[in-house]
Amino acid sequence: xxxxxxxxxxxxxxxxxxxxxxxxxxxxxxxxxxxxxxxxxxxxxxxxxxxxxxxxxxxxxxxxxxxxxxxxxxxxxxxxxxxxxxxxxxxxxxxxxxxxxxxxxxxxxxxxxxxxxxxxxxxxxxxxxxxxxxxxxxxxxxxxxxxxxxxxxxxxxxxxxxxxxxxxxxxxxxxxxxxxxxxxxxxxxxxxxxxxxxxxxxxxxxxxxxxxxxxxxxxxxxxxxxxxxxxxx
Amino acid sequence: xxxxxxxxxxxxxxxxxxxxxxxxxxxxxxxxxxxxxxxxxxxxxxxxxxxxxxxxxxxxxxxxxxxxxxxxxxxxxxxxxxxxxxxxxxxxxxxxxxxxxxxxxxxxxxxxxxxxxxxxxxxxxxxxxxxxxxxxxxxxxxxxxxxxxxxxxxxxxxxxxxxxxxxxxxxxxxxxxxxxxxxxxxxxxxxxxxxxxxxxxxxxxxxxxxxxxxxxxxxxxxxxxxxxxxxxxxxxxxxxxxxxxxxxxxxxxxxxxxxxxxxxxxxxxxxxxxxxxxxxxxxxxxxxxxxxxxxxxxxxxxxxxxxxxxxxxxxxxxxxxxxxxxxxxxxxxxxxxxxxxxxxxxxxxxxxxxxxxxxxxxxxxxxxxxxxxxxxxxxxxxxxxxxxxxxxxxxxxxxxx
Numbered sequence: 001x002x003x004x005x006x007x008x009x010x011x012x013x014x015x016x017x018x019x020x021x022x023x024x025x026x027x028x029x030x031x032x033x034x035x036x037x038x039x040x041x042x043x044x045x046x047x048x049x050x051x052x053x054x055x056x057x058x059x060x061x062x063x064x065x066x067x068x069x070x071x072x073x074x075x076x077x078x079x080x081x082x083x084x085x086x087x088x089x090x091x092x093x094x095x096x097x098x099x100x101x102x103x104x105x106x107x108x109x110x111x112x113x114x115x116x117x118x119x120x121x122x123x124x125x126x127x128x129x130x131x132x133x134x135x136x137x138x139x140x141x142x143x144x145x146x147x148x149x150x151x152x153x154x155x156x157x158x159x160x161x162x163x164x165x166x167x168x169x170x171x172x173x174x175x176x177x178x179x180x181x182x183x184x185x186x187x188x189x190x191x192x193x194x195x196x197x198x199x200x201x202x203x204x205x206x207x208x209x210x211x212x213x214x215x216x217x218x219x220x221x222x223x224x225x226x227x228x229x230x231x232x233x
Numbered sequence: 234x235x236x237x238x239x240x241x242x243x244x245x246x247x248x249x250x251x252x253x254x255x256x257x258x259x260x261x262x263x264x265x266x267x268x269x270x271x272x273x274x275x276x277x278x279x280x281x282x283x284x285x286x287x288x289x290x291x292x293x294x295x296x297x298x299x300x301x302x303x304x305x306x307x308x309x310x311x312x313x314x315x316x317x318x319x320x321x322x323x324x325x326x327x328x329x330x331x332x333x334x335x336x337x338x339x340x341x342x343x344x345x346x347x348x349x350x351x352x353x354x355x356x357x358x359x360x361x362x363x364x365x366x367x368x369x370x371x372x373x374x375x376x377x378x379x380x381x382x383x384x385x386x387x388x389x390x391x392x393x394x395x396x397x398x399x400x401x402x403x404x405x406x407x408x409x410x411x412x413x414x415x416x417x418x419x420x421x422x423x424x425x426x427x428x429x430x431x432x433x434x435x436x437x438x439x440x441x442x443x444x445x446x447x448x449x450x451x452x453x454x455x456x457x458x459x460x461x462x463x464x465x466x467x468x469x470x471x472x473x474x475x476x477x478x479x480x481x482x483x484x485x486x487x488x489x490x491x492x493x494x495x496x497x498x499x500x501x502x503x504x505x506x507x508x509x510x511x512x513x514x515x516x517x518x519x520x521x522x523x524x525x526x527x528x529x530x531x532x533x534x535x536x537x538x539x540x541x542x543x544x545x546x547x548x549x550x551x552x553x554x555x556x557x558x559x560x561x562x563x564x565x566x567x568x569x570x571x572x573x574x575x576x577x578x579x580x581x582x583x584x585x586x587x588x589x590x591x592x593x594x595x596x597x598x599x600x601x602x603x604x605x606x607x608x609x610x611x612x613x614x615x616x617x618x619x620x621x622x623x624x625x626x627x628x629x630x631x632x633x634x
Binding site for chain 2: 054057058061063064084087088090091092096098099100102104105106107111115116118119120121123124175
């Protein structure tokens with residue numbers, strides 16, 4: 001476990017392993033991984049396809065159970081949390097940015113953002129106001145009422161970032177956020193993600209194999225064959 | 234220092250983690266998302282709605298025909314104006330069976346609490362047609378001057394015409410069938426020259442139509458001896474309990490059954506439902522309509538979930554619980570059930586209006602209008618279970634694949 005700055009570790013992963021399947025077809029996606037992310041840190045997890053990046057992100061996002069090891073997020077050991085506690089943990093602690101944007105097609109940009117706030121208990125009127133504010137923060141204030149189909153890829157990812165940051169969750173997880181964007185847009189969107197996360201005080205873990213955005217990371221963790229091979233600043 | 238910072242951060246996230254929306258707020262959110270998702274795919278929306286509409290129309294059409302059929306079999310009992318009936322002991326429906334002795338009429342007239350008692354004659358009649366053929370009618374003989382037992386719903390002529398010795402009142406909707414009857418037309422009924430003195434509307438049972446004659450003329454037509462009749466109608470004097478008068482009368486006429494009008498009505502219904510195949514057949518065809526609707530709605534909702542599986546996965550990943558998504562499906566089910574019922578009931582009402590005739594009528598009482606939306610919401614809720622089972626099995630981790 002390595003923490004390179006003076007800020008406290010808010011994500012602690014110890015001895016993490018994940019095995020898919022069993023018997024002769026068992027596949028070990030993660031092997032005894034130790035990992036730490038400090039409060040407010042912008043960490044990128046890099047590595048070739050099949051290295052275990054997405055598996056690690058899924059476990060951090062509480063959507064996948066580890067086979068062995070402990071995962072502590074903001075003091076909570078989520079690896080042994082009960083199944084019915086996980087949705088609440090995800091909702092309250094984690095914002096997600098997906099490779100394919102994953103916006104709800106029938107909801108407008110602001111409704112996509114307001115939805116997660118309402119699930120957290122915000123009054124609809126306040127949630128709509130906050131959603132409009134978040135859209136302004138990501139630079140597409142005029143797209144409040146637009147449906148996802150009417151937005152470009154970059155605009156959709158901006159809405160997804162606004163949704164992930166809405167309500168200021170302490171942890172942001174992004175899965176290949178530039179994969180469906182051209183180089184320039186990808187860079188802009190990642191810069192935006194980093195800036196807004198810093199403003200909102202969120203810790204960010206980004207899974208990517210896009211080298212063009214590596215220079216934006218506070219730290220890069222390289223995964224290969226389910227193991228951390230190298231960490232670089 | 235680092236421990237203090239961490240402790241502060243954990244405290245702040247605790248506040249976030251313990252904040253829960255109220256049930257009403259969750260319901261409102263799922264109502265909003267559920268309706269938006271539903272209307273987004275307009276073709277699927279229309280398809281699902283059609284399923285509910287189809288089930289409502291088909292089930293109510295079957296039920297309406299069935300109730301119409303039952304009402305045809307009980308309409309005479311309900312409209313005869315009697316409180317009590319003296320009928321042959323084996324009576325199950327309003328059909329002339331073993332005759333009732335006129336002595337029972339006199340017993341009734343002398344029973345305490347009885348206001349009036351009149352004989353009623355029922356029997357088959359054959360009307361000779363100008364073309365040479367013949368058609369069947371049900372001859373009903375009622376007594377002047379009170380005409381207990383009908384005719385009613387007279388649309389042409391007057392009941393007083395029956396005072397003439399050779400006059401009958403026929404069913405208007407059977408005029409063509411009886412050879413183009415008009416007021417004053419002459420026909421041979423059971424071999425007797427008979428003049429048409431009026432017409433009734435809608436007195437068409439699930440048997441040959443009712444054709445009325447004054448009692449004595451009916452007796453001549455049917456060849457009934459003067460000491461016999463088919464039924465005795467009894468009116469109870471005001472202030473008397475019909476059931477206790479019926480009990481007294483039953484004791485005085487032990488060879489016959491004394492039934493109140495509601496009891497006779499229910500006896501006929503019970504016989505038709507239990508002893509004939511009508512009840513089971515109608516229940517089966519009504520259930521068939523509902524099952525077809527259930528299948529259509531079920532498959533539509535399931536396919537809507539499958540088509541939007543990534544969206545449901547996203548909702549689960551960002552923190553929606555299975556209960557939230559169940560609520561979302563329930564909202565959609567309720568919406569489909571209510572809207573489909575509204576459109577279906579409007580349509581079936583229009584069909585009932587269009588079909589209304591003495592020969593075939595859809596009877597749709599207010600209870601069907603009240604129960605249909607409830608039943609369809611329940612049905613759609615049931616149909617959503619298939620979709621819900623798919624959602625329950627959905628791993629939120631699929632959004633990262």
